[in-house]
Amino acid sequence: RPFTGDGCLRIHAVIALGYIISPVMDARLQYLLSNAKSLEHRYTFEIMSLSAGHVGCLIGCYIWLRLSRAVPANLLMAVALFTNQLFFSLTNTFLTFDSPVLIVLFELFCGVLTTSRWLFLIWNFNEDFHGGFQIGTRRVALIESLRSCLAGLLTVQVEGLPTGIVSPIFSALNLLLIIMIVLAPSCYSSYVLPSTNFWRELKDHKVYLLLILSMSLNGLVAFAWMNTDGWLSMNGWTPSEVSIIQVIQAAVLIIALSAMFMTLHRMSIWGPWAMRDFTCFLPPGSLLFSLAFWELGHLHYRSYLFVAALIVGAVVDVARFAAFWTAILTTLANKWYALLGAFAGFAVIQACQAVSPLASHIIAWPWGVSPTWSGLVPWHPETSLATYQKAVMVSVWPAAILAYVAQIMAWRYFLPEVLTYKGHGNLMPNGVKGWEASETAFVKGSAIGAAHDDEDSNSETSDSEDEGRRS
Numbered sequence: 001r002p003f004t005g006d007g008c009l010r011i012h013a014v015i016a017l018g019y020i021i022s023p024v025m026d027a028r029l030q031y032l033l034s035n036a037k038s039l040e041h042r043y044t045f046e047i048m049s050l051s052a053g054h055v056g057c058l059i060g061c062y063i064w065l066r067l068s069r070a071v072p073a074n075l076l077m078a079v080a081l082f083t084n085q086l087f088f089s090l091t092n093t094f095l096t097f098d099s100p101v102l103i104v105l106f107e108l109f110c111g112v113l114t115t116s117r118w119l120f121l122i123w124n125f126n127e128d129f130h131g132g133f134q135i136g137t138r139r140v141a142l143i144e145s146l147r148s149c150l151a152g153l154l155t156v157q158v159e160g161l162p163t164g165i166v167s168p169i170f171s172a173l174n175l176l177l178i179i180m181i182v183l184a185p186s187c188y189s190s191y192v193l194p195s196t197n198f199w200r201e202l203k204d205h206k207v208y209l210l211l212i213l214s215m216s217l218n219g220l221v222a223f224a225w226m227n228t229d230g231w232l233s234m235n236g237w238t239p240s241e242v243s244i245i246q247v248i249q250a251a252v253l254i255i256a257l258s259a260m261f262m263t264l265h266r267m268s269i270w271g272p273w274a275m276r277d278f279t280c281f282l283p284p285g286s287l288l289f290s291l292a293f294w295e296l297g298h299l300h301y302r303s304y305l306f307v308a309a310l311i312v313g314a315v316v317d318v319a320r321f322a323a324f325w326t327a328i329l330t331t332l333a334n335k336w337y338a339l340l341g342a343f344a345g346f347a348v349i350q351a352c353q354a355v356s357p358l359a360s361h362i363i364a365w366p367w368g369v370s371p372t373w374s375g376l377v378p379w380h381p382e383t384s385l386a387t388y389q390k391a392v393m394v395s396v397w398p399a400a401i402l403a404y405v406a407q408i409m410a411w412r413y414f415l416p417e418v419l420t421y422k423g424h425g426n427l428m429p430n431g432v433k434g435w436e437a438s439e440t441a442f443v444k445g446s447a448i449g450a451a452h453d454d455e456d457s458n459s460e461t462s463d464s465e466d467e468g469r470r471s
Contacts, residue, residue, distance in 0.1 A: 005354060005364075008129075009098070010048035010385055011180075011184055011185060012124050012139075014180045014181060014184075015120050015123055015124045015176060015181065016120070016139075016143050017118040017130050017173070017177055018077060018080075018081060018117070018119075018177055019117050019120035019121050019143055019147060019148045020143060020147045020150060020180070021125065021150065021170065021173060021174075022114065022117040022120075022147060023147060023150050024088070024150075024170050026082075027440075028403050030416070032462075040174075041460070042100055043102075043379060043381055044102040044379055045104065046219030047357050047372070048225060049100075049103055049104045049107045050102050050223070050357070051109075051354045051355070051356075051357065052104045052105070052108040053107045053110065053111040054109065054351070054353045054354035054356075055107070055108060055111065055296035055350075055354050056107065056108040056110060056111020056112045056113075056114070056115075057112070057114055057115045057346050057347070057350040058108060058111075058350045058351050058354065059108075059111070059113040060111060060113065060114065060116065061115050061343040061344070061346055061350070062078075062120070062347070063112060063115075063342075064115055064119060064343060065339075065344075066327065066339070067195045068119075068192060068193040069192055069194075070192060071080040071117065071192065072125050072188065072189045072190065072192060073188045073189070073191070073192065074181050074184040074188040074320045075182070075207075076119055077116070077119050077120060077123070077181050077321065078178045078181050078182050079349060080116035080119060081172075081174050081177055081181070082178060083113055083116075084113050084174065085170075085171060085174045085175075085438070087106075087109060087110055087113060088170065089171075090106075090173075091106075094144065100239065101137075110154075110352075112354070115346065116262075116368045118342045118343055118346060118451075120142075121143070121342070122190065122229050122329075122335070122339050122342055124139070124143070129235045130273065137367070139263030140258045140261070140322050140325065140385075141258065141260065141262075141319075141322050142258065142261075144257070144321065144322040145254045145318065145322075146255050146259040146320060147252035148250070148253050148314075148318045149251075149253050149254050150263055150431045153451060159376055161204065176290050189336060191338055192364075193339060193340070194336060195338050195441055196334075196337065196340065196460050197347070198336070198337050198340045198341070204210065204417075205331060205332065205341070205417065206330070206410065206413040206417065207331045207410045207413050207414055207417050208331060208332060208341055208345070209322070209330050210326055210407065210409050210410040211279075211324050211327060211404050211406075211407060211410055212328075212345040212348055212349065213403075214284075214324075214403040214404070214406040214407040214410075215321075215345075215349050215404075216348050216349050216351075216352045217399050217400075217402050217406065218284050218286055218351045218399065218403040219349050219350075219352040219353040220285070220355070220356060220359045220360075220399050221355065221356060221359060221360045221395050221396045221399045221400070222286075222351075222352075222353045223353075223356035223357045223359075223360050223371065223372065224290070224356075224357045224360040224364075224371040224372075224392050224395045225286040225289045225290050225400075226289075227393065228310050228314075229242055229290065231293050231297055231310070232245065232286060232307070233302070233387055234297065234301060234353035234388075234432070235297055235303055235306055236301045236302040237302060237307075242300070245310075248311065249310075249311045249314055252311055252315060253314065253315055253318055255323065256315045256319070257315070257318065257319055260278075260319055261319075261322070264278055267349070269294065270413065271454070272330065275323070275327060275330070276327070276411060276414040276415065277411075278323055279320075279324060279326075279327040279407070279410075280407050280408055280410050280411040280413075280414065281325040281366070281408065281411075282316065282319065282320050283316070283404055284317070284320065284400045284403050284404055285314065285316045285317025285318075285319075285320060286317070286396050286399075286400045286403075287315075287394075287400045288309065288312060288313035288316055289313040289317075289398065289402075290396040290397060290400070291309075291391055291393075292306060292310055292313060293306075293392055293393075293423050294389050294390075294392070294393045296309055297385070297389055298386065298389065302458055321419035324407075325342070327410075327414070328341060328342075328345065329341075329342075330368060330418060332415070332419075333415040352440035357372045358372070358395075359390075359399075360372055360395045361395075363395045363398060364391045364394050364395040365393045367390065367391075368388055369382075369390050369391035369394065370382065370391055370395075371388065371391040371392050371395050374382060375387065
């Protein structure tokens with residue numbers, strides 16, 4: 001049954017909640033890492049645990065994709081929610097043993113579970129693919145902004161609020177979602193991933209390949225540019241103030257992304273040109289993050305301008321992420337291609353992020369600095385602000401610029417790969433011709449304008465002739 005007026009059904013809202021609450025496990029992992037005393041003076045194990053999470057995501061992509069060929073979507077999502085609840089409850093057990101090896105393994109397993117969120121995102125649009133994925137533009141933005149907002153709020157510590165309140169709320173919501181997803185309609189319980197020609201046709205999906213390449217290059221130096229909390233601490237902000245900044249950032253994310261994608265939705269009445277330009281020309285957030293840290297991170301103690309620049313960078317990064325995946329799912333068009341493409345692409349991105357600490361170190365090495373390790377104390381983090389700023393700049397910008405070039409290159413292939421727009425087009429989402437005698441033709445905007453001018457001039461001529469006859 002309808003949940004809102006834009007075609008969103010109640011089952012869509014239920015499945016979307018499964019995607020939105022995924023940061024709860026990430027916050028639980030952060031709680032484990034921050035309270036594990038065995039990691040306090042073992043920086044190498046901290047890096048290993050970070051990379052283990054990305055390796056777990058890489059493994060999880062393969063596992064969930066294989067299971068999708070044999071298990072219906074509703075049961076697979078219910079199993080994912082149940083397993084998340086199980087590992088959520090085991091966090092304190094791992095803290096009791098407080099072994100760095102066990103913590104790294106726990107991070108690996110949680111990475112496998114984190115990847116399951118793509119099931120919830122793809123199946124959220126189960127009934128919408130044959131109408132073109134563009135109808136979900138606003139929904140993708142809303143879901144992603146709420147997920148990012150929750151991720152920011154979970155890092156906040158509010159005085160007077162019970163510290164254990166998240167656990168029962170998460171458990172109750174998880175149980176409710178499991179029950180509702182198990183009772184999902186037959187379209188979620190009767191189909192599994194079939195054999196497709198996705199891998200044979202992969203070379204034809206140039207937008208998909210270029211956007212995944214862009215995100216992979218950006219993820220290759222993610223270790224250097226995603227440490228914004230550490231940058232704020234270096235700028236003099238206390239943990240409680242950082243929490244307030246996270247709340248403000250969460251509020252700005254929801255407002256800004258809703259406004260951006262609502263505007264895109266209104267502009268995309270006749271075609272996907274607005275989404276194409278927004279996706280291909282929006283710069284990576286890593287460029288803004290690193291530039292702000294380089295230019296503003298040391299100028300003033302507790303710089304408000306620095307905080308504002310980081311918030312803008314976060315909005316750009318989340319908007320770019322949502323636009324990229326909306327564009328990818330738009331050009332893939334087919335539900336099964338979208339499922340395969342999401343897991344395969346995310347696996348490549350996570351593989352790059354897994355080696356990010358080492359890659360960032362290697363890229364910055366010719367300049368004699370490193371964002372990963374100190375040049376003075378081996379196997380320890382860099383503590384000199386000036387050296388760290390330079391290391392972040394010289395490691396992030398080369399990869400980020402290449403990532404930007406890759407996404408700009410996707411611009412020329414975007415329109416030819418959009419098989420159908422809102423259900424209209426020469427080809428249907430499965431690649432089959434919608435009509436027996438149909439073809440696709442590209443017409444320049446100037447030609448359309450000239451045709452309208454000719455029509456207007458012809459209509460004026462006929463009106464004048466009619467008036468002459470009457471007179």
